[in-house]
Amino acid sequence: MSESGTEKVVIIGSGPAGWTAAVYAARANLDPVVYVGVPKQDPGPVLPGGQLMLTTDVENYPGFPEGVSGPEMMMKFEEQAKRFGTRVVGEDITRCDFSSDGSPHTLHTSGGKVIKAHAVIIATGATANWLGLENEMRLARSGGGVSACAVCDGALPVFRDKPLAVVGGGDTAMEEATYLTKFASRVYVIHRRDQLRASKVMQERFMSKPNAEVLWNKVVLDVLGDEKIRAMRLQDTVTGEESELEVAGMFVAIGHTPATKFLRETGLEFDDAGYIDLKDRSSRTTIEGVFAAGDVADAKYRQAVTAAGMGCQAAMDAEHWLGAKGLN
Numbered sequence: 065m066s067e068s069g070t071e072k073v074v075i076i077g078s079g080p081a082g083w084t085a086a087v088y089a090a091r092a093n094l095d096p097v098v099y100v101g102v103p104k105q106d107p108g109p110v111l112p113g114g115q116l117m118l119t120t121d122v123e124n125y126p127g128f129p130e131g132v133s134g135p136e137m138m139m140k141f142e143e144q145a146k147r148f149g150t151r152v153v154g155e156d157i158t159r160c161d162f163s164s165d166g167s168p169h170t171l172h173t174s175g176g177k178v179i180k181a182h183a184v185i186i187a188t189g190a191t192a193n194w195l196g197l198e199n200e201m202r203l204a205r206s207g208g209g210v211s212a213c214a215v216c217d218g219a220l221p222v223f224r225d226k227p228l229a230v231v232g233g234g235d236t237a238m239e240e241a242t243y244l245t246k247f248a249s250r251v252y253v254i255h256r257r258d259q260l261r262a263s264k265v266m267q268e269r270f271m272s273k274p275n276a277e278v279l280w281n282k283v284v285l286d287v288l289g290d291e292k293i294r295a296m297r298l299q300d301t302v303t304g305e306e307s308e309l310e311v312a313g314m315f316v317a318i319g320h321t322p323a324t325k326f327l328r329e330t331g332l333e334f335d336d337a338g339y340i341d342l343k344d345r346s347s348r349t350t351i352e353g354v355f356a357a358g359d360v361a362d363a364k365y366r367q368a369v370t371a372a373g374m375g376c377q378a379a380m381d382a383e384h385w386l387g388a389k390g391l392n
């Protein structure tokens with residue numbers, strides 16, 4: 065913090081993007097403070113530590129040849145940021161006033177404080193949309209075969225040569241389902257209507273696989289199984305008939321909600337789905353001194369390693385920006 069009481073850098077969010085930004089900012093002597101967020105349920109479960117708090121094995125983050133549990137990995141990220149002096153506050157940022165268009169910016173916290181910051185890094189992530197089934201989160205958190213990310217979890221041994229289901233009907237659902245056809249004995253796409261929203265080319269890519277099948281006009285009533293998913297209970301939207309589909313995994317692919325609602329009135333620019341728009345392939349937003357990193361600004365890749373890379377970029381961009389203004 066500078067002598068005026070204004071923070072040099074405030075980082076909002078404590079997933080891979082936020083902690084990586086903190087490591088870089090702290091090592092650059094910017095004395096960062098991270099607002100880690102408070103647990104919430106809307107639009108889905110959100111925890112300090114981010115989305116990886118909801119998963120068991122992370123096998124695709126470099127540096128962990130044996131894999132690592134999501135919560136353990138996030139604990140290590142936090143420890144590393146703290147080692148270089150990062151300060152941590154267990155609150156949300158509820159409102160931002162970026163109207164000074166330069167600095168300092170004004171942030172309001174869930175604890176009722178008002179803080180000033182020259183640079184702000186937004187790393188609030190995105191929440192996977194879930195179906196809201198009774199047993200869904202229990203089996204997702206325990207590694208019981210329910211997931212919201214096929215690229216993350218599809219290659220796990222537990223899913224090899226087993227029947228799997230993807231719920232959804234858009235391009236993401238097709239992409240996830242096509243990816244899973246490499247590992248699964250059969251991949252069912254469960255869709256509530258009689259046609260998919262996905263583009264024709266994505267549909268054809270999936271349908272061309274010999275182990276691909278779409279189950280039309282079906283909604284999922286629940287997932288069944290004690291420790292592992294055993295089957296899904298489905299209902300036909302036309303006849304009302306209920307049935308069970310035996311699967312070893314259910315992948316929910318009905319979209320993500322970026323955590324940008326609290327930023328709506330700030331003058332930041334967003335894409336149609338609410339992700340923050342970045343400028344010139346950097347972490348700079350359309351507002352001076354405000355940077356964004358990770359899933360909150362990335363509707364495409366949404367991986368821990370890409371989020372961490374963007375966190376590094378944001379801290380470096382913030383440092384350069386502060387330096388150019390003589391604020392570092």
Ligand SMILES: Cc1cc2nc3c(=O)[nH]c(=O)nc-3n(C[C@H](O)[C@H](O)[C@H](O)COP(=O)(O)OP(=O)(O)OC[C@H]3O[C@@H](n4cnc5c(N)ncnc54)[C@H](O)[C@@H]3O)c2cc1C
Pocket residue numbers: 076077078079080081082099100101102110111112113114115116118119121122123124125155156157158187188189190191192211212213216217323326357358359360366367368369371
């Ligand atoms: C079930 C599941 C399994 C996954 N498995 C893998 C995997 O194996 N490998 C992989 O690479 N990726 C995986 N992913 C994707 C990965 O988790 C994300 O890409 C990554 O976590 C994004 O990091 P992030 O820092 O951008 O945001 P997030 O991890 O979403 O973190 C955002 C943080 O911001 C905080 N926050 C939100 N709003 C506020 C606010 N207003 N004020 C303060 N804080 C706020 C939240 O509390 C949260 O801590 C998985 C995702 C899911 C859902």
